[in-house]
Structures are given as structure tokens and as C-alpha cells.
Amino acid sequence: MIGRKFLPLALTLLLPLAAMAQDYPEPLTDTVSDYAGLLPPEAKARVTALLQDAREETGIHIAMATIRSQADYGGTGRFADFATGWFNAWGIGDADRNDGILILVGRDDREMRIALGAGYDAVWDGRAQRVIDTAMLPSFRNDDYAGGLEAGAQSAIDHLARPFAARMEVTETSGFPEEPTDWSGALMFGAFAVMAGMIAFAGRIGTAASALLLRFRQCPACGHRGLKEERETVEEPGETTDGQEILHRICLQCGSDRPTRHSIPSRARRRAARKSRKSGFGGGRSSGGGASGRW
16 A cells, blocks of 8 residues: 555656546647637637737736537546646646646536646635636626636636736735626627727737726726726836836726736746747646636
8 A cells, every 4th residue: 555655756656647548639729729619709819819918928828728528538537637637738838937827618517627837836726716716607607608718818817827927925815806706797798899809900909808808897996897907117127137017907987996016027038928929838737736616
């Protein structure tokens, strides 16, 4: 019998063997691989642009994949283990920082996972759970997969990628609304989503879509919908040193502001991010961290 002190080592050795038993597909892109067809073309374009822009800004690689069922790829066990194997098969994120993020959704399994790279400690698992519970599951329970995926991508950027890249000290709930985000205005959002699609030719659909999403976000102070975003540069980035900026989320109704401080990647980091984006995945690994949800 394997002693308790050797059990973690045994699991570490066996996990790669378990992953080999799966038949993970080749990625369709290095941002969105919608195998289950849950995203209409306009929504897919917006999510793709959001993830690309976030990678350019933070250097963190977020990949999203949708499937019908893990059984289609040889998975028979825990969805969390299946997602970790998927993450490592693709090598999401930087190989040195292990800061990648995978959002994997199984439509017919009615289960999802945000798998985090090995560089994230336990507090980020709790934040990933909040992303799932507040931004994704409410829409999934109404079979609004496109809305949940788009909201989840934005929330993962706001609450995982940006604060992690800025090396912020966070708690599981810091920066989140006190109550789960209300996505009941999905019909109104859909009308504005069409408007966002009309600006795709400019190549800045991600920025515009993000601004439209903010118009329907609730203010944590007064509860009204409608926020605007302003950035204040505190320190310009150098060649190898990161700069600093303050991101202001201002309510259009009551004027309340929830400022958060973020790093501005150095010019060297920006070049590395562009190179990484062009070359696909960076060889990152996950040790099983993250969070799951079912609906």
C-alpha cells in the first residue's frame, strides 16, 4: 500500500498517464474553440477579440472551449480532472509563469470548469468560483450559453487575469459585486450586441463590445445599470519595468467610482505577448487548480 506521504507523488506521476488516455482535440484557434457550436458568429467574434485584447494587455493567455460531452473525447471521470488534462495537453499559458486559464464548458454534461495554471494559489480558486457563479451559471440555467460565455470571458479578465498580472493582493470576493450579477436584461443586451457586430470592420470589436457590456452592468452602490470605464496612467512603462494605471469604473447614475490599480506591461512584455499570441500556446501547465460549476 502506498504510504500517505508518497500519495501526492504518486498522483503527480499518474496524472500524465490519465491524460494520455483522453483524446483531446487540436485547438481551432488559440482563443476560442467552440466545438459544441454554442456561440453565434457575432458573439464568437466578440469573445475572441476580448481574449486577444486581454492577452495583449496582461500577457495572460485565456482559452475557451465548448464541447457536447467529455465522453466524446474519452473522458469518463471527474470533469475537473478532464479539464486539467485538456489544459496540459494544450499547454495553455507561459511555461515559466504557468499563468494560463482554460474555460471549458460541456453542454450535455451540464458541467464546466475554469482550470488555472500552476502559478495560481488557492485564493484564485475561490475567485474562479465567483466568476462561474455570478457571470456564467445564471445564463446557462436559462440555456443562454452565448450570454454566459461572453459574460464569463469578461469576468475572467476583470477578476482573474488583470489582478493576477498586476500582482494584486486579493481575497476570494474582493472586487466582485455583493450580490450575483443580474443578467436578466439579456434581450436588451442582444439588441446592442448587433450594434457591436457592425463595428467589426474596424478591428476593435473587443473594446467596443466591452464598453457596451459596461452599459448593462449594475452599480454595486445604487443598483442601477450603466457604468463607464476610464483609465488613469500613474506611471508609464519602461523597456523592462511595468508601469501602473488606475482603472475607474464610474456609475452613470450616482457617480460612484470603484478604482482598481493595474500594471501596464513593459515594452519587453508586450513584445513577448505578441510573439506568444502569434505562436499559439506557450507550454504552461496546471496542477489541478480552478473551480467547477453545474446547472
